Amino acid sequence: MDRLPKWADIVLVPFLSLVLAAAVSAVVILAIGQDPWEALTVMVEGSLMSAYGWGYTLYYTTSFIFTGLAVTVAFHAGLFNIGGEGQAQMGGLGVALCCLFIPWPHWSLALLGAALGGAAFGAAWIAIPAWLQAKRGSHIVITTIMFNYIASSLLIYMLVDVLRPKGEQDPATARFPSVTNLPKLNELPGLDLLFTQEVRANVTLFIALAAAVAVWALLWRTRLGYAIRAFGKSQPAAKYAGIDATRITMIALLLSGALAGLMAVNNVMGEAEKLVGNSASGAGFIGIAVALMGRNHPIGVVLAALLFGFLFQGGAELGLWTKIPIEMRIVVQGLVILFTGALDMMVRMMLTRIFGLFRNPARAQGAA
Amino acid sequence: MDYNTLLQILDTAVRFATPLLFACLAGLYSERSGVFDIGLEGKMLIAAMCAGAVAALSGSAWLGLLAGIGGALVFALIHGVTSITFRGNQLISGVALNFLASGLTVLVAQRLFQQGGRTPPISGEARFNPITLPFAEEARQIPLIGPFYAEVISGHAILVYLAFASVALTWWALYRTRFGLRLRAVGENPAAVDTAGISVTRLRFTALLITGVLCGLAGAYMATALQAGFGKEMTAGRGYIALAALIFAKWRPIAAMWACLLFGFFQALALRPDVVEWMVRVKVPVPFLDALPYMLTVFVLAGFVGKAIPPRAGGEPYVKER
Numbered sequence: 001m002d003r004l005p006k007w008a009d010i011v012l013v014p015f016l017s018l019v020l021a022a023a024v025s026a027v028v029i030l031a032i033g034q035d036p037w038e039a040l041t042v043m044v045e046g047s048l049m050s051a052y053g054w055g056y057t058l059y060y061t062t063s064f065i066f067t068g069l070a071v072t073v074a075f076h077a078g079l080f081n082i083g084g085e086g087q088a089q090m091g092g093l094g095v096a097l098c099c100l101f102i103p104w105p106h107w108s109l110a111l112l113g114a115a116l117g118g119a120a121f122g123a124a125w126i127a128i129p130a131w132l133q134a135k136r137g138s139h140i141v142i143t144t145i146m147f148n149y150i151a152s153s154l155l156i157y158m159l160v161d162v163l164r165p166k167g168e169q170d171p172a173t174a175r176f177p178s179v180t181n182l183p184k185l186n187e188l189p190g191l192d193l194l195f196t197q198e199v200r201a202n203v204t205l206f207i208a209l210a211a212a213v214a215v216w217a218l219l220w221r222t223r224l225g226y227a228i229r230a231f232g233k234s235q236p237a238a239k240y241a242g243i244d245a246t247r248i249t250m251i252a253l254l255l256s257g258a259l260a261g262l263m264a265v266n267n268v269m270g271e272a273e274k275l276v277g278n279s280a281s282g283a284g285f286i287g288i289a290v291a292l293m294g295r296n297h298p299i300g301v302v303l304a305a306l307l308f309g310f311l312f313q314g315g316a317e318l319g320l321w322t323k324i325p326i327e328m329r330i331v332v333q334g335l336v337i338l339f340t341g342a343l344d345m346m347v348r349m350m351l352t353r354i355f356g357l358f359r360n361p362a363r364a365q366g367a368a
Numbered sequence: 369m370d371y372n373t374l375l376q377i378l379d380t381a382v383r384f385a386t387p388l389l390f391a392c393l394a395g396l397y398s399e400r401s402g403v404f405d406i407g408l409e410g411k412m413l414i415a416a417m418c419a420g421a422v423a424a425l426s427g428s429a430w431l432g433l434l435a436g437i438g439g440a441l442v443f444a445l446i447h448g449v450t451s452i453t454f455r456g457n458q459l460i461s462g463v464a465l466n467f468l469a470s471g472l473t474v475l476v477a478q479r480l481f482q483q484g485g486r487t488p489p490i491s492g493e494a495r496f497n498p499i500t501l502p503f504a505e506e507a508r509q510i511p512l513i514g515p516f517y518a519e520v521i522s523g524h525a526i527l528v529y530l531a532f533a534s535v536a537l538t539w540w541a542l543y544r545t546r547f548g549l550r551l552r553a554v555g556e557n558p559a560a561v562d563t564a565g566i567s568v569t570r571l572r573f574t575a576l577l578i579t580g581v582l583c584g585l586a587g588a589y590m591a592t593a594l595q596a597g598f599g600k601e602m603t604a605g606r607g608y609i610a611l612a613a614l615i616f617a618k619w620r621p622i623a624a625m626w627a628c629l630l631f632g633f634f635q636a637l638a639l640r641p642d643v644v645e646w647m648v649r650v651k652v653p654v655p656f657l658d659a660l661p662y663m664l665t666v667f668v669l670a671g672f673v674g675k676a677i678p679p680r681a682g683g684e685p686y687v688k689e690r
Contacts, residue, residue: 028472032475032479132669132670136669136670138669138671139669139678141406142611142612142615142669143666146608146666149605149608149658150663153656153662154659285467288460292460325475332471333467334467335464338461342450342454342457342458342461343450346450
């Protein structure tokens with residue numbers, strides 16, 4: 001098979017996958033008797049046409065950058081961390097414990113502490129699957145799926161039996177002290193001119209962007225990053241080059257878990273301001289779609305996270321204003337994963353054929 | 369705890385084990401052929417919705433069952449096209465299909481019935497009702513075994529008996545037929561099977577179709593026998609428990625049955641925390657029981673209690689040498 005030009009690989013393949021996913025989504029909307037054009041208009045109106053809508057979109061984007069980066073780091077080591085959801089939930093527990101039990105003098109210190117707590121809990125939650133992968137060869141995909149369910153059970157237990165304040169009915173922790181409340185984007189100097197009313201997106205957005213830069217620097221500008229990528233490309237070659245397989249597996253996965261855990265700063269500390277059940281609400285899984293769509297590059301991840309932020313906020317608007325259920329966004333998410341992840345080869349084959357036509361019409365005809 | 373309570377729990381365990389068993393055997397065919405399938409959950413869910421919807425509309429549980437199998441087959445075929453034809457990542461394809469099922473089921477059910485993504489409650493002929501086995505009432509007089517027969521063995525929907533029959537059938541197909549030998553071989557060493565002149569693609573597609581049928585049975589059982597109609601996300605992770613059971617059973621049919629019964633027993637126990645407390649003399653949190661199947665599976669995966677070795681070619685698309 002002919003190789004695609006690099007720009008086509010980076011830009012055209014994800015774009016075409018997205019177009020295919022959008023086309024199938026439109027068919028689905030038609031099939032349930034609704035108007036795809038109207039749906040798109042409602043989504044764009046609700047998520048991109050007002051500062052308020054952008055506040056929601058960016059709030060979701062922040063979460064998805066973290067989980068997308070988590071999947072990305074593991075992918076580069078040739079590992080598929082499907083447990084972002086569980087790690088983000090445990091990260092939420094870490095963040096909640098930090099916020100509830102440490103008397104912080106200022107929100108900025110609380111943010112730092114909670115970020116460390118969330119990352120540590122997220123990393124701790126992948127530590128056992130990581131060790132089992134590195135030492136015993138247990139498949140990381142299966143163990144992290146199992147740990148997602150164990151996490152949600154553990155969290156129900158913690159919220160119902162341990163952290164729930166006396167006399168409360170809902171399984172949730174007490175509200176965090178107000179000193180730990182993070183400033184929303186409309187409370188920041190400069191940005192308050194753009195966001196004139198209270199929005200959901202908060203300062204965590206900048207941590208997410210910083211994390212994207214840090215992941216880029218780590219993977220492409222450090223010795224460790226090189227070792228991770230080499231290990232992911234070819235384990236035997238990496239071993240031959242003296243790269244310690246156990247060490248790289250552990251480091252890559254712990255980093256991945258830490259990034260997923262960091263997400264909790266956004267939703268638990270920045271938004272809910274208490275820990276509730278199912279706090280990650282699927283963002284861990286969306287990380288998979290974001291990483292695939294973003295071609296496992298931090299820039300791509302940020303852009304894909306923005307796209308999914310739009311999809312998520314737009315999907316919520318669909319549920320509010322049209323007869324299309326909010327679950328439409330899960331369908332779109334599934335389609336994006338299907339086309340960008342699983343049917344990658346199909347898209348490439350289509351493109352290669354088209355490119356072949358342009359390059360050498362005679363040969364392409366002969367091949368067909 | 370008296371004998372009657374135990375029988376009640378065992379009865380519930382059998383009912384809970386049935387969808388796990390169908391899904392677990394479904395996974396067994398797919399994974400034995402060398403195709404990872406973490407999309408069992410999604411196939412069950414789409415089957416549950418199709419079965420619940422068609423049963424509600426037609427009033428026939430059997431038509432519902434056919435629709436459920438049809439729905440799961442479509443998803444199995446998509447998985448086949450992505451992972452066999454286009455050699456895509458099997459895990460990612462499974463994840464994608466799970467999301468598709470999760471969203472599509474609600475969309476379609478909402479479109480058909482406008483009840484918030486549920487199907488209307490079904491009853492009578494639209495459900496698979498319990499059947500009483502012969503002599504169940506008469507046998508009650510026999511101490512110990514009699515009540516066990518009447519309570520636990522008898523009085524289930526026909527699909528329950530079909531699930532256990534499928535275990536025997538799967539064992540026979542896997543170890544006593546030519547198809548079974550080829551199926552096991554293609555999951556270990558597809559190149560060898562190919563060299564013998566047998567089509568790897570065809571074998572794997574056949575396996576995936578069987579997976580689809582069994583997932584269809586699992587989903588239909590959920591919507592038209594265990595419960596009365598489809599509800600949003602009603603499979604609630606059972607596809608993953610089935611996957612866990614499959615690993616726990618080390619990809620063997622008879623062991624799969626015991627694993628599913630054990631996990632079904634845990635699910636039944638989770639409904640009776642009082643009994644658990646009586647059994648172990650300390651208060652056991654219900655979430656712990658919910659998490660038990662997953663924890664046991666991690667233990668087995670870790671290789672501390674006999675190593676679980678998956679089919680060797682699992683997860684790798686087969687590329688024919690040219």
